[in-house]
Amino acid sequence: MVLICLSASHKNSSFDVLEKLSVGAGASAESMLERHGPLNGAIIVATCNRFEAYLDLDEPFGVSPIPAIHAAIDAVSESTGVLASTLRETLHLVHGNGVAEHLFAVTSGLESVVVGEGEIAGQVRRSLEQARVNGTTSPELERLFQRASQTSRGVKNRTGIGAAGRSLVRLSLELASSRVTDWASARVLLVGTGRYAGASLAALRDRGSENVRVYSPSGRAEKFATSHNIEAVADADFAREAAQADLIVTCTTADHHVVDAALLGTGRHQLGQAAASADDQPLRLCPIAPSPAPANTVFHQLIIDLGLPRNVDPNVTELAGVALLDLETIRIHAPLEELNATSEARALVTQAARTFTAVTSEQSLAPAVVALRSHVFEILETEIERARGRDENSTQTEAALRHLVGVLLHTPMVRSRELAREGEHDAFLDGLDAVFGLKVERTDAAPPGSESAPSVAVNSGFAGDSS
Numbered sequence: 001m002v003l004i005c006l007s008a009s010h011k012n013s014s015f016d017v018l019e020k021l022s023v024g025a026g027a028s029a030e031s032m033l034e035r036h037g038p039l040n041g042a043i044i045v046a047t048c049n050r051f052e053a054y055l056d057l058d059e060p061f062g063v064s065p066i067p068a069i070h071a072a073i074d075a076v077s078e079s080t081g082v083l084a085s086t087l088r089e090t091l092h093l094v095h096g097n098g099v100a101e102h103l104f105a106v107t108s109g110l111e112s113v114v115v116g117e118g119e120i121a122g123q124v125r126r127s128l129e130q131a132r133v134n135g136t137t138s139p140e141l142e143r144l145f146q147r148a149s150q151t152s153r154g155v156k157n158r159t160g161i162g163a164a165g166r167s168l169v170r171l172s173l174e175l176a177s178s179r180v181t182d183w184a185s186a187r188v189l190l191v192g193t194g195r196y197a198g199a200s201l202a203a204l205r206d207r208g209s210e211n212v213r214v215y216s217p218s219g220r221a222e223k224f225a226t227s228h229n230i231e232a233v234a235d236a237d238f239a240r241e242a243a244q245a246d247l248i249v250t251c252t253t254a255d256h257h258v259v260d261a262a263l264l265g266t267g268r269h270q271l272g273q274a275a276a277s278a279d280d281q282p283l284r285l286c287p288i289a290p291s292p293a294p295a296n297t298v299f300h301q302l303i304i305d306l307g308l309p310r311n312v313d314p315n316v317t318e319l320a321g322v323a324l325l326d327l328e329t330i331r332i333h334a335p336l337e338e339l340n341a342t343s344e345a346r347a348l349v350t351q352a353a354r355t356f357t358a359v360t361s362e363q364s365l366a367p368a369v370v371a372l373r374s375h376v377f378e379i380l381e382t383e384i385e386r387a388r389g390r391d392e393n394s395t396q397t398e399a400a401l402r403h404l405v406g407v408l409l410h411t412p413m414v415r416s417r418e419l420a421r422e423g424e425h426d427a428f429l430d431g432l433d434a435v436f437g438l439k440v441e442r443t444d445a446a447p448p449g450s451e452s453a454p455s456v457a458v459n460s461g462f463a464g465d466s467s
Helices: 013-025 029-035 064-078 083-092 100-109 119-134 139-158 168-176 193-205 221-228 235-244 261-277 314-318 327-332 339-364 366-389 395-421 425-436
Strands: 003-008 039-047 050-057 093-097 187-191 209-215 247-250 301-305 322-326
Touching: 003 013, 003 064, 003 100, 003 139, 013 029, 013 039, 013 050, 013 064, 013 327, 029 039, 029 050, 029 119, 039 064, 039 119, 039 139, 050 064, 050 100, 050 139, 064 083, 064 247, 083 339, 093 100, 093 209, 100 339, 119 139, 139 339, 168 193, 168 301, 168 322, 168 327, 187 193, 187 235, 193 209, 193 221, 209 221, 209 235, 209 395, 221 395, 261 314, 314 322, 322 327, 339 425, 366 425
Parallel strands: 187 209, 187 247, 247 301, 301 322
Antiparallel strands: 003 050, 003 093, 039 050
16 A cells, blocks of 8 residues: 655646646546556545645555556546646655655645645545545545544644634735725625635634625625625625725635626726716725826725635736735745744654554554464464363363463564564564464555655656656
């Protein structure tokens, strides 16, 4: 068994590629399993700044994982439209013991744009749940992901890395604070009603926002508005409300642009007509510091696009007085890591990964341990039956024999765990063969200490491959 991770993130991939991967890659796990028989399981983690495929390959250590990687890349390419050649140049590979440490770090927020952000742990958990629904998980991937969630909780509870409730939502509002002059009076339009919408509304209220409305492309605005005590915007009023808002925050899962220049232009036209019908009263100036725009414009809007794929067409910036803050811009302005908290968190992640690997190594010798116990107890039962046939059996004698066997097996059991953790699997297997004549095939993954280096580019060794 070998664990493999193929990873694309804000650290090694363009925003355009991540955007495409976020749309269709989630459905590629089943195709991966169909394309490569030795794959036991596949779990896809796709977020706004990350795509990762975790694979459980049923091959002995030493067998090349390249065919499985090719199959996974082809499946992702087919489901997203991203060329296989692009994926080979973009994706990074981690396999063997390094996979656990990588996933634990990701789930703990150590690899996020905003180090320590809390959303990723839930996204990883939901990825496992989706794999269960699709039937693409495996026992080893289940154990890996469950341990990742436990590690994330431990890091959160024992370090200060997420103490400020940091997230992309809060970072974006922090960046917006240089433009918003009065949060209490700013007219805010929230587009979306999912998890990010709830987090966005909470963050807005923490900053003092009181005038918030919500619009949902999927028609869920009324329910969200009622449960959060804000006003819902109907489809017919969306353009006008979008043009009238000082701040628009979009966070939907729609696969198309929800806000664009045409929508804002229509809304501005409607507002202009409304002003004319009201004795030409001037439009209200927004409490947003103006971006470079004609001096006579009254539209000073800031749009925060947290969606992936993009919720907002970049052409909105062609309109006078509109500024756009999207994920790509947010990523550029992400704060540096808090060194002490991050170091402590990484130490916890590393220790958790070592423990996971040690347990995996011990489990890899389980067939050999079972074979030894079965062999010894078979001999024991034979001797007990022989004693019964000679009328030499007694309850006390049988109990003594069973106790003796337990004592004799204790040291081999302990040594099997020690040798497994030290990567000396073959020493135990050779000993069984030499002493008892038991031949057990080795089925473990990489021994401790191997294949645990930092990620390397998948395209290493792929020269000359066709897409």
